[in-house]
Amino acid sequence: MGQKRRGGWWPALCIGLTGTILLIYVLLAASNWIYLGWHDTLYFFSKSRMWERLWLTVWTATVSTCLSLVIGIPAGYALSRFKFPCRYLFASIIDLPIVVSPAVVGAFLFGITTRFPFDWVSEHYDIYIGRNVYGVLLVQFTVTVAFCTRLMKASFDMIPTRFEAVSNTLGASPFRTFFKVVLPMAKNGIIASMIVVWARAAAEWEGLMLFVGATEGKTDIMPFAIYLDWNGGMMGWVTSMSIVCMLMAVSAISAMKIIGGKSNVW
Amino acid sequence: MSGKIKGRRQFNAFFYSFAGFLFLYSAYLFLSNLDQVFVTEAAVKTREVTGWGEDGEILNQFAGGFWKDVYFWKSLNLTLIITVLTTLIATVAGVPAAYALSRYSIPGKSVIDVLFSSLMVMPGSVIGICLIVMFNYGPLWDLQNMLGFKFAHSIFPGMLIASLVLSFAFGMSAWKATFDSINPRFEQVARTLGSNRWQAFRTVTFPLAKTGIVTGIILAWTRAMAEFSAVLFFCGTFGELPASRFSDFTKFLQMDQADWLSVAVWAQVEFGNIEYGFALAFVLVFIGGISVYIMHRIGAKGYVW
Numbered sequence: 001m002g003q004k005r006r007g008g009w010w011p012a013l014c015i016g017l018t019g020t021i022l023l024i025y026v027l028l029a030a031s032n033w034i035y036l037g038w039h040d041t042l043y044f045f046s047k048s049r050m051w052e053r054l055w056l057t058v059w060t061a062t063v064s065t066c067l068s069l070v071i072g073i074p075a076g077y078a079l080s081r082f083k084f085p086c087r088y089l090f091a092s093i094i095d096l097p098i099v100v101s102p103a104v105v106g107a108f109l110f111g112i113t114t115r116f117p118f119d120w121v122s123e124h125y126d127i128y129i130g131r132n133v134y135g136v137l138l139v140q141f142t143v144t145v146a147f148c149t150r151l152m153k154a155s156f157d158m159i160p161t162r163f164e165a166v167s168n169t170l171g172a173s174p175f176r177t178f179f180k181v182v183l184p185m186a187k188n189g190i191i192a193s194m195i196v197v198w199a200r201a202a203a204e205w206e207g208l209m210l211f212v213g214a215t216e217g218k219t220d221i222m223p224f225a226i227y228l229d230w231n232g233g234m235m236g237w238v239t240s241m242s243i244v245c246m247l248m249a250v251s252a253i254s255a256m257k258i259i260g261g262k263s264n265v266w
Numbered sequence: 267m268s269g270k271i272k273g274r275r276q277f278n279a280f281f282y283s284f285a286g287f288l289f290l291y292s293a294y295l296f297l298s299n300l301d302q303v304f305v306t307e308a309a310v311k312t313r314e315v316t317g318w319g320e321d322g323e324i325l326n327q328f329a330g331g332f333w334k335d336v337y338f339w340k341s342l343n344l345t346l347i348i349t350v351l352t353t354l355i356a357t358v359a360g361v362p363a364a365y366a367l368s369r370y371s372i373p374g375k376s377v378i379d380v381l382f383s384s385l386m387v388m389p390g391s392v393i394g395i396c397l398i399v400m401f402n403y404g405p406l407w408d409l410q411n412m413l414g415f416k417f418a419h420s421i422f423p424g425m426l427i428a429s430l431v432l433s434f435a436f437g438m439s440a441w442k443a444t445f446d447s448i449n450p451r452f453e454q455v456a457r458t459l460g461s462n463r464w465q466a467f468r469t470v471t472f473p474l475a476k477t478g479i480v481t482g483i484i485l486a487w488t489r490a491m492a493e494f495s496a497v498l499f500f501c502g503t504f505g506e507l508p509a510s511r512f513s514d515f516t517k518f519l520q521m522d523q524a525d526w527l528s529v530a531v532w533a534q535v536e537f538g539n540i541e542y543g544f545a546l547a548f549v550l551v552f553i554g555g556i557s558v559y560i561m562h563r564i565g566a567k568g569y570v571w
Binding site: 008009010011013014015017018021022025026027028029031032034035071074075077078079081082088089090091092093094095096097099100101102103104105106107108109110111112115142145146149173174175178196199200202203204205206209210222223224226227230238239242245246249250252253254256257 | 270273274276277278280281282283284285287288289291292293294295296298299302359362363365366367369370372376378379380381382383384385386387388389390391392393395396397399400403404431434435462463464467488491492493494495499527528529531532535536543544547550551554555557558559562563
């Protein structure tokens with residue numbers, strides 16, 4: 001009995017630590033609201049500049065999410081199912097854009113846009129990928145496609161391979177198996193991943209700093225606009241926009257949880 | 267029969283092509299800039315745009331050979347020391363917290379889960395602004411005035427705090443997933459056999475969770491290495507500050523007048539030392555690549571479903 005009482009410090013420590021840490025994070029999240037106050041929040045939310053930036057963020061994130069889903073779903077399936085030599089090496093290189101600092105991704109994109117495919121495209125067609133909204137899309141695509149592949153691989157890993165094997169033995173072609181068996185089973189996982197990928201695309205800004213730069217009303221998506229207005233000393237704009245970003249992130253994650261995702265990236 | 271094999275081959279080729287495209291894109295993105303690192307002194311000197319300071323002063327300081335520069339080694343040292351300390355704190359505080367969130371009934375668990383999960387899609391600039399607003403206004407600001415030192419724009423509490431926010435959250439989510447995957451029944455059996463709660467954790471759950479805990483540590487460390495915005499907002503750059511601004515302790519550890527590595531990449535590219543920035547960036551890519559490779563080998567799986 002005495003031995004049992006001596007072990008009681010462990011749950012107390014665990015719960016106490018959790019409470020402390022939670023308090024710090026809640027304070028962190030609440031600090032913007034406390035700073036700004038209710039009336040100022042309403043004032044900044046009623047400005048059109050806020051909503052223009054939100055719309056820019058939403059549509060660029062949506063476009064880049066669509067692009068990355070087109071590549072991410074098949075690539076995730078390939079990484080999940082096929083066994084080939086050095087697959088950890090390949091998977092690591094595909095994962096690199098989300099593992100290294102996003103500033104590095106921005107610097108490297110800045111480097112490759114003067115090189116082969118990009119200079120050729122801008123020379124022969126009237127498309128310039130750089131300091132405009134295409135640059136924003138490229139940065140978001142580069143980061144989200146790696147993230148998307150990672151999540152899709154995890155979603156497909158959750159499905160037992162037995163169902164595919166049964167479908168194949170019953171005579172269905174591999175493509176038919178993929179569309180009729182694997183995709184319907186992975187549907188919830190794909191939707192949950194899609195929401196997270198969208199939120200991640202809307203949160204990407206560090207690459208823009210080096211690669212795209214800011215043009216008011218053209219490339220200043222919301223997280224980047226926070227940095228710009230902070231440099232300009234406009235704390236009201238900064239805090240109100242960070243509240244909007246927080247709401248976006250929290251609502252995306254809540255939607256994902258309602259669908260039933262478990263949300264452990266890595 | 268041969269038609270089936272052909273169909274399978276087409277199927278594999280279709281999926282391999284997407285993965286291959288992605289691999290080639292990523293490899294091209296990260297390797298094509300490698301020539302920038304080997305720029306010689308002569309090439310830098312003959313470059314047309316070198317700077318636009320007052321009376322023709324050359325702003326571009328880099329003249330090839332980043333490894334000869336003390337700023338490079340100091341930045342690397344600073345980043346390694348701070349990330350290791352961050353990981354240590356995150357592990358010591360995070361493993362018990364993850365265990366509590368996984369095992370004990372805590373009110374509002376789903377809200378806590380959403381809070382921590384939303385950190386992984388939170389823009390870094392928001393976290394930086396939250397830190398600035400939290401520490402530079404209100405009661406915490408008064409507390410800092412009372413103590414006589416500031417948290418923001420300092421190496422020791424400042425950078426540690428900024429890198430800890432996300433690294434702790436990521437590590438904790440990994441540890442929580444690990445503890446969730448271990449059946450609590452083993453622990454209950456250990457307790458019926460007479461061990462107390464601490465012994466049950468120490469002798470049963472901990473050995474089972476060892477791989478997951480190591481994965482979480484690597485993840486937290488990688489995340490701390492990749493931290494950019496929170497450090498930029500909360501600490502800024504230190505490279506240009508006078509030596510008197512730094513304490514003897516940081517001078518002893520060779521951490522003064524150096525930047526956080528990923529902030530240094532940004533700062534060098536912005537100041538026009540593009541090759542230097544790329545050299546710093548390749549260090550980050552090397553470190554990140556190794557740690558993600560280890561994570562894949564251990565078998566860490568990320569999932570949202």
